Amino acid sequence: MKAIRIHRFGGSEVLELDDVPVPQPRENELLIRVHAASVNPVDYKIRRGTVPWVTREMLPITLGRDLSGTVESAGAGVDAFRQGEAIYGMLGSIDRGSYAEYVVVKLNEASPKPARLSHIEAAAVPLAALTAWQGLFDHGHLDAGKTVLMHGGSGGVGHFAIQFAKVKDATVLTTASGQNLDFVRELGADKAIDYQSQRFEEIARDVDLVLDLVAGETQERSWSVLKPGGILVSALGEPPPEKARQRGARAVGFRAHPNSGQLAEIGRLIEQGKVRPVVMGTYPLAEARQAHERLERGHVRGKIVIVVAE
Numbered sequence: 001m002k003a004i005r006i007h008r009f010g011g012s013e014v015l016e017l018d019d020v021p022v023p024q025p026r027e028n029e030l031l032i033r034v035h036a037a038s039v040n041p042v043d044y045k046i047r048r049g050t051v052p053w054v055t056r057e058m059l060p061i062t063l064g065r066d067l068s069g070t071v072e073s074a075g076a077g078v079d080a081f082r083q084g085e086a087i088y089g090m091l092g093s094i095d096r097g098s099y100a101e102y103v104v105v106k107l108n109e110a111s112p113k114p115a116r117l118s119h120i121e122a123a124a125v126p127l128a129a130l131t132a133w134q135g136l137f138d139h140g141h142l143d144a145g146k147t148v149l150m151h152g153g154s155g156g157v158g159h160f161a162i163q164f165a166k167v168k169d170a171t172v173l174t175t176a177s178g179q180n181l182d183f184v185r186e187l188g189a190d191k192a193i194d195y196q197s198q199r200f201e202e203i204a205r206d207v208d209l210v211l212d213l214v215a216g217e218t219q220e221r222s223w224s225v226l227k228p229g230g231i232l233v234s235a236l237g238e239p240p241p242e243k244a245r246q247r248g249a250r251a252v253g254f255r256a257h258p259n260s261g262q263l264a265e266i267g268r269l270i271e272q273g274k275v276r277p278v279v280m281g282t283y284p285l286a287e288a289r290q291a292h293e294r295l296e297r298g299h300v301r302g303k304i305v306i307v308v309a310e
């Protein structure tokens with residue numbers, strides 16, 4: 001089968017279209033014929049060699065963390081899925097990648113694909129939506145009536161986070177670049193703040209939760225908008241605990257993990273028309289380099305998807 005692998009770290013030129021053996025599913029695993037895989041920042045960070053848990057000794061590896069496809073075959077112990085069934089999922093380990101014609105997924109990584117979505121749309125969901133869900137609810141404990149400030153509302157994770165927070169009846173403030181303000185408002189944001197021309201800390205006050213998808217100086221300036229007892233949840237490493245203490249707030253860094261139950265719940269919201277993935281552009285598998293370059297240029301609305309099979 002064809003797969004996009006890296007044999008060394010570097011720019012988009014290190015993405016190679018290789019011929020590799022089709023993997024075999026073991027107990028409680030499914031072999032999936034991949035129809036589409038989305039591109040996440042972690043993919044280009046792995047490719048660049050800046051993700052600490054992916055080292056040179058592990059190469060070559062196939063890139064790609066999430067997918068939509070159909071069940072080709074199943075290992076022992078699988079009775080929840082039938083051959084030909086459409087599923088979507090997020091891979092939990094780096095020994096497998098979805099920029100490939102086939103991939104093995106574990107049962108706790110997959111859920112039935114929402115019927116109203118194409119494979120291209122469904123592939124845009126798993127990693128980004130699970131990150132938004134786990135950040136807002138597992139770590140941020142967001143509830144009805146609370147206020148959240150999200151940094152990066154127009155990107156892959158942020159565009160789901162806005163919609164999930166609105167489903168919970170929270171108030172949503174989000175930062176975005178000027179060209180994406182209308183987009184985040186359409187998704188439901190109550191206030192859209194242009195991070196290029198406005199200072200969010202002069203607009204946001206007493207928020208219960210900051211969902212940080214940007215880090216750096218943006219995170220640094222975010223402490224002042226939290227109410228006492230509020231929480232800053234970052235998808236980009238552990239925020240400094242002394243900053244949280246000074247503010248009388250809490251801080252948590254997290255890494256998203258596969259969760260088939262949450263993916264099923266997200267699927268139900270999609271089926272009910274309450275949440276939708278936005279796909280800004282697609283590229284065929286052989287053009288994975290261009291897909292990476294597009295995401296790395298920034299200002300993407302929603303997701304970029306790699307189409308593996310029509």
Ligand SMILES: NC(=O)c1ccc[n+]([C@@H]2O[C@H](COP(=O)([O-])OP(=O)(O)OC[C@H]3O[C@@H](n4cnc5c(N)ncnc54)[C@H](OP(=O)(O)O)[C@@H]3O)[C@@H](O)[C@H]2O)c1
Pocket residue numbers: 040041042127128131151152153154155156157158175176177178180195213214218234235236237254255256257295298299300301302
């Ligand atoms: N911990 C985890 O498990 C986990 C999981 C998923 C993602 N992440 C990380 O979270 C980050 C976001 O992921 P993603 O998939 O949403 O990426 P993405 O699709 O590339 O979106 C990035 C977003 O950041 C916005 N942005 C850039 N600079 C900003 C600034 N100074 N202030 C406010 N917003 C700014 C961009 O907005 P404009 O386009 O409007 O400029 C864009 O919406 C990435 O660094 C990714 O690696 C971590």
